[in-house]
Amino acid sequence: MENYLVAMAVFAGLYALLALGLNVVWGMTGMINLGLVGFFGLGAYASALLTRAHRAPIVLGLAAAALVTAAAGAAMALTTARLRGDYLAIITLGFSEVVRLVASNELWLTNGTDGISGIPGPWRGRVTPQTFNVVYLAIVALAVLAVFALCQRIRSSPYGRVLRAIRDDDQVAAVAGKRVIVFKVQAFAVSAAILGLAGALWGHYTSFIAPDVFTPLVTIYVVLALTAGGTGNNVGAVLGAALVIFLMEATRFATGWVGMLKPVQVAALREALIGGALLVVLRVRPRGLLPERLARS
Amino acid sequence: MSALLAVEGVVAGYSPSDEILKGVDLAVDSGEIVSVIGPNGAGKSTLLKVVAGLLRPHRGRVRLGEAALEGKPAREVSALGVAFVPQEHNVFPSLTVRENLEMGGYVDPRAARRRIDEIFVRFPALADKRRHAARTLSGGQRQMLAMAMALMVAPVLLLLDEPSAGLAPRAAEQLFDTVVAVNGDGVAIVMVEQNALEALAIARRGYILVDGRNSKSGPAAELARDPDVRRIFLGG
């Protein structure tokens, strides 16, 4: 039980990173990213490949994951910066599918749908699984804390105010002499780096990644986390992530009690509940549990 | 003669705290042209939107004959015989001229078929372009089409929002001639205009709006001679 709780805390931390990453673009800058799972996956593969095949230290893997995804995010923002948000929605969704396709088909690189196993974890094998779990929780907590601090800093800085101006009306921001595109590209790169870091940490924790892990479902979870917590609010992002993990686990137990269902029906029910939860939150509490408090600028 | 349209003490804006109109009165009799002029930002267009049902006033009354208009949606206001021609985006660009007219008469398709022929007689330039998409029309033709669309429902009151804006002097002149001709059929017209002198020249009465309030009103010819008016609008 204790192990289970620690594992759930780790996953909640990873989702918190994803939600914080999404918040940088969606909450602070008003750009949508419906393919965030693509960046998550890209980061996971980058670090896994580097540390497993090339025996690079894990820290290097994490850094590489952040760099690769930041570059991909910047490229995406550059391509779409002049387009309206609805195009960005379509393109990001497409991007995540492309990542999944490449991961499924480039056997030489990713081992296809069988995935990559044996991804190293810090001190894994040298300490008991219980200790590993706790150590990893500490690492993830540290990462969340660092990213949270960074995001808070962005939010309260003049830089963050420009991002908010872009979110609220990018024409006005442009008129005010801000080079909107530069800000958008930077925000997208920072956000993607956080998502990629979360992906890398995921791989080193579970020791196994496969294209199946990176389905659009993850995107929904993260959007749900951020929306439920409070879009634009970093505390809300973290809180929302914890809530989503709780909800996912609660539905696991709840559907377990409903007898007579086939496993596929249980899985379907759970996914439908998650989707339904997002719809309910959007309808009932669109600004989340902790609505963003706007500092006057 | 009893007023066709009576606007009394209208306060309106685009948010609850926003007051672009700070208490405006306006009366229009059947069959007359009334020009509303005033500097930019005086609230002229806002006034038309309130009458057309596109903007709900915070306070005040708008009556058409016996019917209260304030708070009614645009669709119901237009069904009562009030046709509004916005300043911009007043035609459907990808529909043909003929289809635009059909949409103008959407609420009464049977009458529309008959009226389209009448409209093509009155606006021969549109008849020539009936199969062309409205986006291919010149600025003057587009304003004509917008007005023609409004006439499809045989309105008792036509609201024109700066119909001559952006037009070359010749096209503007043609347009004012058309306004007079339409009025000759018995349609009352409220016209908001920047071209103060031309607007007053064809109107029976005029209103001057400044900063969301009535500043002056009276017979158009008198207003056109008024030294204050000439100073504000003609710079001399």
Next chain:
Amino acid sequence: MPREIAQLLLNGLMAGTILAVPAIGFTAIYAVLRFPNFAIAAHLTIGAFAGWLANVSLGLPAALAVGVAFVVAGLAGVLNDELILKPLRPAGALTTAIAAVALTLVLENVVRFVFGNDLRGYDLPIRRDWQAAGLRIAPQQVHNFVIAVVAMAAVFLFLAFTRTGKAMRAVADNPMLASVKGIDADRVARLTNFVAMGLAGVGGVLVGLDTSIDPLTGFRVILSVFAAAVVGGLGSIPGAVVGALTIGVGEELSLLVLAPAYRTVVGFAAILVVLTLRPRGILGERAY
């Protein structure tokens, strides 16, 4: 080699025509309601299963199954929009788009709950391919092509000649003016949803007739559908057709240089290329 290319072109045109049907639906909703409705994927799946039930359980011929799929997916589309998406629209296009993704997840899983994950095929007579000038074509492909063309022709006639069709185009052009002219935007929105999701449903049957169906059928083709709509010009119905043919042919020709698994990547690449060169698509937005 030239014969191989000709065969791929032929296949591409057939595939593109099928793709055009849901792409028209996607772009029509965009034109009228101004948001990318990703739930087109789920309604494609719903149509595919409704058609499958009609075909396999009731023994109806494929052409009738198409009609059933249109009505069922169309009604589902109206219902889902009224209950779920419409109340969220005031919150903005992007929020509605997110909700549409969540809605897709829910609907897909409702289908999965009822039908499971198994692949299912329509009951079709097995016929030998036709051959001419060294090109092969399956009678079923021709059949699907005809269904798709008839569906598209019906849409075009509806938009060009009926009062309601013209009103739909008017709302797409200028919703404010349309309301001034007495056009009921809510009614037009409902109708658009019915027709568009109905077309998605027809697309689902066509995919099913071509291959097989499962709860993810809609999701698997959705990237190509987006690509078709965006490449042609979001909101433009002829654009969706042009875009779909482009993507269909492009996906087939990609087989010359890419593994079949990467077909859908072609759509994504096409979106990027077209948006870089012509940000409003081949035919431009809002062109009818």
